[in-house]
Amino acid sequence: DAKTTQPPSMDCAEGRAANLPCNHSTISGNEYVYWYRQIHSQGPQYIIHGLKNNETNEMASLIITEDRKSSTLILPHATLRDTAVYYCIVGNAGNMLTFGGGTRLMVKP
Amino acid sequence: EPEVTQTPSHQVTQMGQEVILRCVPISNHLYFYWYRQILGQKVEFLVSFYNNEISEKSEIFDDQFSVERPDGSNFTLKIRSTKLEDSAMYFCASNPLTGAYNEQFFGPGTRLTVL
Numbered sequence: 354d355a356k357t358t359q360p361p362s363m364d365c366a367e368g369r370a371a372n373l374p375c376n377h378s379t380i381s382g383n384e385y386v387y388w389y390r391q392i393h394s395q396g397p398q399y400i401i402h403g404l405k406n407n408e409t410n411e412m413a414s415l416i417i418t419e420d421r422k423s424s425t426l427i428l429p430h431a432t433l434r435d436t437a438v439y440y441c442i443v444g445n446a447g448n449m450l451t452f453g454g455g456t457r458l459m460v461k462p
Numbered sequence: 463e464p465e466v467t468q469t470p471s472h473q474v475t476q477m478g479q480e481v482i483l484r485c486v487p488i489s490n491h492l493y494f495y496w497y498r499q500i501l502g503q504k505v506e507f508l509v510s511f512y513n514n515e516i517s518e519k520s521e522i523f524d525d526q527f528s529v530e531r532p533d534g535s536n537f538t539l540k541i542r543s544t545k546l547e548d549s550a551m552y553f554c555a556s557n558p559l560t561g562a563y564n565e566q567f568f569g570p571g572t573r574l575t576v577l
Contacts (some may be wrong), residue, residue, distance in 0.1 A: 397566075399566065445564065446564045
């Protein structure tokens with residue numbers, strides 16, 4: 354599976370958009386980009402995934418560059434409950450998820 | 463909304479003892495996984511299970527570990543002889559594998575403490 358690089362931490366003001374970047378320059382053509390988050394010590398939670406096109410769901414938007422070497426997760430109106438570690442993972446369906454260090458997002462009032 | 467459940471939430475055991483961690487995946491899911499997270503460290507993959515057999519396993523998943531789906535609903539992880547370094551949160555996950563993507567649903571975890 355391709356490796357990803359994320360900033361270790363970010364801050365965001367409550368109510369503002371949180372933009373979390375991820376580099377995955379070695380991604381292969383059939384690998385998806387997945388985003389998960391882990392709130393405190395809970396089990397990781399799926400947020401969104403994409404292959405080539407930008408995607409949006411009720412939690413977030415995912416912007417993937419045309420060359421697929423990087424992506425950005427956008428939480429449009431961050432709340433205090435969005436404080437968590439966010440993981441960008443690339444891989445194929447059914448495969449294990451390889452978690453890196455993620456980005457620790459702190460949403461501040 | 464269906465969810466993955468795990469029991470117990472916290473297990474304390476003595477070094478050398480056997481432990482069984484239990485998981486009930488979401489009922490129509492096809493792929494099952496165990497992960498662990500040592501305190502302050504990354505989430506690490508242990509094993510995946512599909513069609514009643516191990517699909518993939520990591521280097522961590524040595525002969526001391528085994529998995530089983532004994533009755534079509536439970537999915538268990540057994541550690542035969544626990545070591546101090548097995549102390550961690552153990553997460554079970556399941557995946558419906560509908561379409562070509564990898565949405566894994568994680569349980570709340572079992573905190574294993576080996577004394």
